[in-house]
Amino acid sequence: MYYIGFDIGSSSVKVAIVDAATGENLAAVHEPENEMEINAIHSDWAEQNPDTWWKYACIASKRAIKESKIDASKITGIGISYQMHGLVVVDKQGTPLRDSIIWCDSRAVNIGNDAFNGIGKDICADKLLNSPGNFTASKLKWVLDNEKETYDKIYKYMLPGDYIAFKLTGVFNTTKNGLSEGILWDYESDSVADFLLNYYGIDPSLTPDIVENFSDQGAVNTEGSEASGIPVGATVNYRAGDQPNNALSLNVFNHGEVAATGGTSGVIYAVTNSKKSKESSRINNFAHVNYAKDNQILGKLMCINGSGIQYRWMKDNLAANSYEEMNNKAGEVPVGSDGLVVIPFGNGAERILNNKNVGSQYCNLNFNKHSDGHMYRAALEGIAFSFVYGMDILKNDNAVINVIRAGNDNLFRSEIFSNTVATLIGHEIEIYNTTGSVGAARAAGLTDGDFKKFGDNITQNDHVMTYMPLKNKAPYEQAYNNWKTELEILLKNK
Numbered sequence: 001m002y003y004i005g006f007d008i009g010s011s012s013v014k015v016a017i018v019d020a021a022t023g024e025n026l027a028a029v030h031e032p033e034n035e036m037e038i039n040a041i042h043s044d045w046a047e048q049n050p051d052t053w054w055k056y057a058c059i060a061s062k063r064a065i066k067e068s069k070i071d072a073s074k075i076t077g078i079g080i081s082y083q084m085h086g087l088v089v090v091d092k093q094g095t096p097l098r099d100s101i102i103w104c105d106s107r108a109v110n111i112g113n114d115a116f117n118g119i120g121k122d123i124c125a126d127k128l129l130n131s132p133g134n135f136t137a138s139k140l141k142w143v144l145d146n147e148k149e150t151y152d153k154i155y156k157y158m159l160p161g162d163y164i165a166f167k168l169t170g171v172f173n174t175t176k177n178g179l180s181e182g183i184l185w186d187y188e189s190d191s192v193a194d195f196l197l198n199y200y201g202i203d204p205s206l207t208p209d210i211v212e213n214f215s216d217q218g219a220v221n222t223e224g225s226e227a228s229g230i231p232v233g234a235t236v237n238y239r240a241g242d243q244p245n246n247a248l249s250l251n252v253f254n255h256g257e258v259a260a261t262g263g264t265s266g267v268i269y270a271v272t273n274s275k276k277s278k279e280s281s282r283i284n285n286f287a288h289v290n291y292a293k294d295n296q297i298l299g300k301l302m303c304i305n306g307s308g309i310q311y312r313w314m315k316d317n318l319a320a321n322s323y324e325e326m327n328n329k330a331g332e333v334p335v336g337s338d339g340l341v342v343i344p345f346g347n348g349a350e351r352i353l354n355n356k357n358v359g360s361q362y363c364n365l366n367f368n369k370h371s372d373g374h375m376y377r378a379a380l381e382g383i384a385f386s387f388v389y390g391m392d393i394l395k396n397d398n399a400v401i402n403v404i405r406a407g408n409d410n411l412f413r414s415e416i417f418s419n420t421v422a423t424l425i426g427h428e429i430e431i432y433n434t435t436g437s438v439g440a441a442r443a444a445g446l447t448d449g450d451f452k453k454f455g456d457n458i459t460q461n462d463h464v465m466t467y468m469p470l471k472n473k474a475p476y477e478q479a480y481n482n483w484k485t486e487l488e489i490l491l492k493n494k
Contacts, residue, residue: 249439
């Protein structure tokens with residue numbers, strides 16, 4: 001028997017097939033070859049056609065089946081990971097009424113901010129654990145205010161993963177986890193946040209039925225089977241947003257465990273059993289994949305926009321041939337980069353800086369002393385310091401950090417970067433060779449709720465290496481303090 005996993009991103013759709021008994025990855029593909037288009041009709045808008053996701057999901061599904069050389073009739077379970085916070089609105093036939101307003105669209109910022117103040121910050125913090133912000137609920141309010149004719153035709157609103165599940169099964173439903181990602185979940189009453197929908201003037205009946213995250217959420221119908229190549233009767237057993245799913249893929253389920261990603265942007269996702277939060281804007285709190293009424297496990301998510309994009313920019317613009325070359329030159333430079341400091345926040349406003357945009361800065365550059373190797377090391381250190389800075393904010397907001405787990409396909413592959421983070425936070429960083437689509441596929445078999453066995457299999461099969469904190473912490477602390485001094489100077493001037 002086999003499971004198939006989908007990871008619906010904004011740049012591509014990834015599909016993996018795993019052996020149901022062992023979790024072995026048999027195929028992993030992505031479509032399209034180039035990135036999917038994001039439509040930006042106006043500044044700060046970002047939209048995609050949901051049927052584009054479905055199109056590439058089907059192409060990738062059939063391709064994965066072919067490349068794995070399996071008997072497709074033996075696929076029994078489906079897991080779905082998807083880009084968080086998007087809005088899909090459909091009519092009674094399930095036809096999208098407009099393009100999806102996706103995660104990086106910021107048109108609803110003021111709507112969410114006004115609701116935060118109008119409802120009351122304390123109420124939002126207690127019931128939503130977040131500001132309504134620029135999330136799915138606020139985007140739906142934007143449709144009501146600006147496209148009333150479209151709103152009046154809505155039968156159900158959905159998250160991107162809900163739409164893919166509908167296309168496979170013909171069933172409209174969602175999960176608590178998904179609703180929490182859209183700031184649509186009331187943690188006090190453990191129910192849909194109807195008080196927020198009522199405040200926005202949105203009909204609560206537009207919310208789909210709620211199913212448990214690890215359960216039979218619908219069986220593939222004839223239409224879904226013909227399009228995807230997955231057999232009729234295979235069941236959707238799991239779905240989650242990409243960051244909670246990334247944590248699942250890395251065996252991050254328990255209080256004190258942290259999943260980290262250092263791609264174009266950086267994400268720190270700390271799992272906690274505490275619902276106390278002083279940070280309703282800089283940190284977002286979501287129901288984790290194993291959240292339940294009697295096990296209220298949350299994920300505290302912190303996003304750093306200026307992360308790997310800084311290092312990629314340097315590779316593309318400083319005549320470096322490869323990241324390996326950059327890392328080798330950086331390794332010849334001492335900790336602290338001989339005083340050179342890089343502030344990496346050059347990818348827009350940063351939530352961890354209270355939405356200030358300080359840009360990327362090179363501080364203390366000395367033409368007689370510093371080389372390209374210094375610039376590479378200072379960049380790696382600057383990005384690492386931003387992660388540590390974010391983790392300090394998380395720890396001050398009742399998060400506990402005992403261990404960090406990360407994938408083997410991003411900045412954490414850099415010894416300088418990982419050693420810097422591990423040494424400053426005082427905890428090891430475990431590196432795993434896995435992906436979101438593989439994690440989603442494996443999760444299709446988690447309906448038995450045995451998270452320990454699931455995690456043990458990941459540790460046995462996917463663990464690559466562990467970075468331990470270095471004993472000589474002093475030079476790292478001095479370099480970090482120098483970095484924070486330069487950052488504080490910039491923040492005072494903004």
